[in-house]
Amino acid sequence: MKVSIGTPPVDIYGTADTASNLVWTPCVPCNDNCFKQIHPLFDPKKSSTYSEISCHSEKCHQVWDIEGRCSPQNSCIYSYGYSSGLSQGVLAKEKATITSTSGQAVSFDIAFGCGHNNTLHSDVQATIGLGSGPLSIVSQIGSKRFSYCLLPYGTEYTDPSITSKISFGNGSEVVGDGVVSTPFVAGDQYFVTLEGISVGDTYVSFNSSGKASKGNMCIDSGTPTFALPPDFYDRLEVEVKKQIPIDPIKDDPNLGTRLCYRTKITNENGPILTVHFEGADVELKPIQTFNQPLKEYEYYCFGITNTANTELASMGDQGIYGNYVQANFLIGFDLETRMVSFKPTDCTKL
Template sequence: MKASIGTPPVDIYGIIDTASDLVWTQCVPCDVCFNQIHPKFDPKKSSTYSEISCHSKKCQEWDQIHCSPLNSCNYVSGYTSGLSKGVLAKEKVTITSTSGQAVSFDIAFGCAHNNTINYNDHTTGLIALGLGPLSFPSQIGSKMFSYCLLPYGTEYTDPSITGKISFGNGSEVVGDGVVSTPFVAVGNQYYVTLEGISVGDTYVPFNSSRKVSMGNILIDSGSTLFALPPDFYNRLEVEVKKRISIEPMKNDTLLGNRLCYRTEITNDNGPLLTVHFDGADVELKPIQIFNQPVRGYDIYCFAIINHAKTELADLGDQGLYGNYVQANFLIGFDLETRMVSFKPTDCTKL
């Protein structure tokens, strides 16, 4: 997501993350940072920048803070891939409205000076879309938002095409083909209920008992893969393999135990999956569930994984619905009705 920050404004490009609550961008000086092609934000050059006092209410809204000797509110934010550390500050952020007008807000954000996260170089930080008080929707007072993510790899084949995100009025997901499912708020995150997945016309339930707990899967736009507990994944993989006549790769040291093929899986030779959320069936075509994890190599892997023995193992008997399978859907979050909506959409054409 593109926004601008400070006075004079500097463009920032944040990964949108429905599973986190703190907006941050890399700042000068940056002691340990990932590479970015865009200029880093320099707070000393902005007339509207101000650090947040460690004893303020705003500082206490973040759970991982400590006071510096100068009374700054120093934050730490942890992710699966690493940490972001810096100073909580207040700044003017500007985005463009649907009518083309610039709209500005004063928000609290993390001015990051130390990051062990390895984002791609087109990114400057993160736009948090969670339910916490410091998330972007919370701070701008938006009760709904929607986004449309590009298919994996589009940024490399045509960098001029961008995904879309909108907040407030006009961000509703409506029209033909829309399906909706209720979400449960757990730790300021959006959990929905996954009942099972059909491979072609074969239904695979989330649990063999066919009983599921409400809110058993996290909608996470900041993670890539669709991760499932071992028992469910193993039963699902059996059915997927049955419908692909090609022999999968075996014992590859780079790919581990992932289901991968040396032949491209297309809509002609792969299965259609239907994800059965509570009250909403979402269809995933083969090209949405197989992708190339290593650029430059003709290897195509299942975008759904067994989360055991991965960095996501802490999910236990729950799952994670990542951004690979969210691509080419207009996905809306209504924070008042507590619903998530999905509409099949060519996100390259919005």
């Protein structure tokens, strides 16, 4: 997602992340941990509209929940962690600009993190928090709803002129034939309830010992993975194996414990998975649930993963519904009705 900040404006390109709230970008100076970027870093000294936010302000308290952390100059110091690293720096106020669907530039003031110590290793420059917390871009522009349509993985390499789409406010509603909706629970992220997954016609429940707990699945546009707790994943994998008439690869050190095949899994030889959210069934075809993780090898692996023995293990009985399986759906978030909606869509055509 592209946002311009500063005066004169500087384009920053960030991951649109529904599982976080802060908007931040690497800034000059950036320490030795900062991952080398394709695009120039934002230099606050070159912007006439940049100002640091006081550590005694309400905005700073929103970062830290209770009290702000102060720099020697009484500026607000932030530290924001992710499963893959963290960003630390100064919370600042700046002019931001995005382009409307009519092509007009829309400007607004925004509190954002100017990161001077960033340990996330990514070629994406910034993070644009889309959560429902007070510091997310959604809340700061006063929007009550937004939607996006993500391209299938790899589309940007075959046709760079096609991009994913995101829309805020009026006109971003997800309506029409095929729309299904599920509620998200209270909090500043979008946790919905996953009741189970059907493999073909066989239902596998989320919880083998009873009803699934509310808010067990985070809708996360900033993470590729569809990750499930170990017990649920193991039962799901057993059923997927049963329904694919091909022997999986065994004892390959490149693959670890992943379920992979030497034959491409397609709509002809693989099962359709139906994800049963509370009140909403989302159908995933094999092209969405199997991928080729290493392009130099003819391996085709199950794209749903197990949280065990990963950085997601601390989630316990919760999981992540990542961006890989969100592709080719128009997905809408309504902060007033607290609903997430899904509509099957060819995102390359929007």
